[in-house]
Amino acid sequence: MxxxxxxxxxxxxxxxxxxxxxxxxxxxxxxxxxxxxSTELQLGETHFGFEEEKxxxxxxxxxxxxxxxxxxxxxxxxxxxxxxxxxxxxxxAPPLARQHLKQTTIVSLVGGLLIVTxxxxxxxxxxxxxxxxxxxxxxxxxxxHSTLVxxxxxxxxxxxxxxxxxFPLIGPAIPRSTGKNREN
Numbered sequence: 001m002x003x004x005x006x007x008x009x010x011x012x013x014x015x016x017x018x019x020x021x022x023x024x025x026x027x028x029x030x031x032x033x034x035x036x037x038s039t040e041l042q043l044g045e046t047h048f049g050f051e052e053e054k055x056x057x058x059x060x061x062x063x064x065x066x067x068x069x070x071x072x073x074x075x076x077x078x079x080x081x082x083x084x085x086x087x088x089x090x091x092x093a094p095p096l097a098r099q100h101l102k103q104t105t106i107v108s109l110v111g112g113l114l115i116v117t118x119x120x121x122x123x124x125x126x127x128x129x130x131x132x133x134x135x136x137x138x139x140x141x142x143x144x145h146s147t148l149v150x151x152x153x154x155x156x157x158x159x160x161x162x163x164x165x166x167f168p169l170i171g172p173a174i175p176r177s178t179g180k181n182r183e184n
Contacts, residue, residue, distance in 0.1 A: 054162035056097030059089060063097070064156040067104035071111075071149050079108055095175065099164045103155065103171050110170045111148045115141060 052058050063085060070078035086105045093101060119137055126133025151167050158165035164174050 052162075054094075054096055056094030056100075057159065057162045059085070059093055059097035060100035060159035060162075061156065063100045063104045064152065064159045067108060068149065068152045068156060070108055071145065071152060079112075082108060096159075096162060096164060099172075099174060100155070100159050103165075103167060104152075106172050107148070107151075107167050107170055111144070114170075115144055118144075 063082065066078045066082040066085070070076075070082065082101075082104055086101045089097065089101060119141060122133060122137045122140060126136065155165050155167065166172070166174050
């Protein structure tokens with residue numbers, strides 16, 4: 001960068017004096033918002049940091065992310081948000097988003113029902129005092145919960161790629177009108 005009159009021969013960066021540096025990333029010369037700090041580069045209501053390749057992709061990603069948050073971070077609260085999204089978009093969402101919303105809602109309900117019912121059955125049959133009850137209960141809970149998390153991560157990957165996917169055994173069927181993705 002050539003020195004200007006106001007630099008007075010100084011090699012200090014212009015950013016030190018409060019100015020924003022417009023660094024262009026390779027391959028984006030002349031592109032709008034190609035420098036960091038742009039006030040024009042803001043996420044809108046429909047963006048999650050990337051553009052949709054297929055209609056409903058962002059909503060599908062949000063549904064799968066809420067499913068995982070429900071399992072790992074905020075159980076109950078994330079489920080309520082997920083059910084709210086399902087009721088809001090179940091009729092108006094594009095097929096990709098509708099399938100992922102339906103799947104995450106149903107699998108959350110079925111998975112929760114499985115964990116609560118069978119855990120209660122194990123506790124009821126074994127009693128609270130028998131040590132093998134607790135071994136069985138912890139092993140069962142860990143295996144079922146881990147499987148749901150693993151499949152949820154795979155479903156999130158599919159949603160991020162704009163593809164439909166069905167949870168094995170407990171996932172709702174993919175509608176015939178949309179068919180299976182050929183990229184699978």
